[in-house]
Amino acid sequence: xxxxxxxxxxxxxxxxxxxxxxxxxxxxxxxxxxxxxxxxxxxxxxxxxxxxxxxxxxxxxxxxxxxxxxxxxxxxxxxxxxxxxxxxxxxxxxxxxxxxxxxxxxxxxxxx
Amino acid sequence: xxxxxxxxxxxxxxxxxxxxxxxxxxxxxxxxxxxxxxxxxxxxxxxxxxxxxxxxxxxxxxxxxxxxxxxxxxxxxxxxxxxxxxxxxxxxxxxxxxxxxxxxxxxxxxxxx
Numbered sequence: 001x002x003x004x005x006x007x008x009x010x011x012x013x014x015x016x017x018x019x020x021x022x023x024x025x026x027x028x029x030x031x032x033x034x035x036x037x038x039x040x041x042x043x044x045x046x047x048x049x050x051x052x053x054x055x056x057x058x059x060x061x062x063x064x065x066x067x068x069x070x071x072x073x074x075x076x077x078x079x080x081x082x083x084x085x086x087x088x089x090x091x092x093x094x095x096x097x098x099x100x101x102x103x104x105x106x107x108x109x110x111x112x
Numbered sequence: 113x114x115x116x117x118x119x120x121x122x123x124x125x126x127x128x129x130x131x132x133x134x135x136x137x138x139x140x141x142x143x144x145x146x147x148x149x150x151x152x153x154x155x156x157x158x159x160x161x162x163x164x165x166x167x168x169x170x171x172x173x174x175x176x177x178x179x180x181x182x183x184x185x186x187x188x189x190x191x192x193x194x195x196x197x198x199x200x201x202x203x204x205x206x207x208x209x210x211x212x213x214x215x216x217x218x219x220x221x222x223x224x225x
Contacts, residue, residue, distance in 0.1 A: 032212060042202055042216035043155070088155065092212065097168055100145065100214075104154035 023089030135203030
């Protein structure tokens with residue numbers, strides 16, 4: 001069964017902390033892994049990863065993919081209260097198809 | 113402004129009354145998709161379309177229909193809604209013929225009584 005598992009389910013940190021969110025997957029014909037941020041509205045795109053070992057970086061956020069061990073991590077350094085959100089991991093997979101499967105997300109709460 | 117729009121944003125209906133949720137994008141995207149989001153279950157793909165007249169089932173297609181007659185529109189049809197279809201629905205689109213960087217619509221909150 002194709003699946004994406006995120007951990008932890010939720011996390012509470014203080015401003016300035018560094019956090020690491022995890023995403024593991026088991027799918028047939030992996031194409032890409034995507035990270036999204038969801039506040040009280042629609043998800044917004046953060047990163048797309050297709051190759052192992054190449055870090056994607058945007059400001060205080062970074063992500064890397066390990067296709068051998070089938071996981072990805074999302075790092076957030078110097079967290080701010082505006083980083084509070086649900087972080088979603090999704091995997092695009094399939095041979096002739098392009099299905100997308102999401103994890104259930106990690107709820108991050110950053111306290112002042 | 114580049115965007116994905118959905119209508120209606122909120123809908124309360126009764127069991128069995130056919131409804132359509134519209135989705136439109138103005139970015140000339142090829143890939144469009146519908147998701148439902150439920151507490152504890154996350155986002156689940158209902159249907160997707162890689163191009164005009166090309167649609168395929170996602171993980172939870174039962175009880176839903178879609179069509180892709182034009183590139184910009186991808187309506188979601190519930191022929192006979194049931195209470196278990198009460199959910200938050202998102203439409204999304206992306207440029208490539210795949211699910212790469214997707215842009216999500218604002219969501220439609222559907223309640224079926």
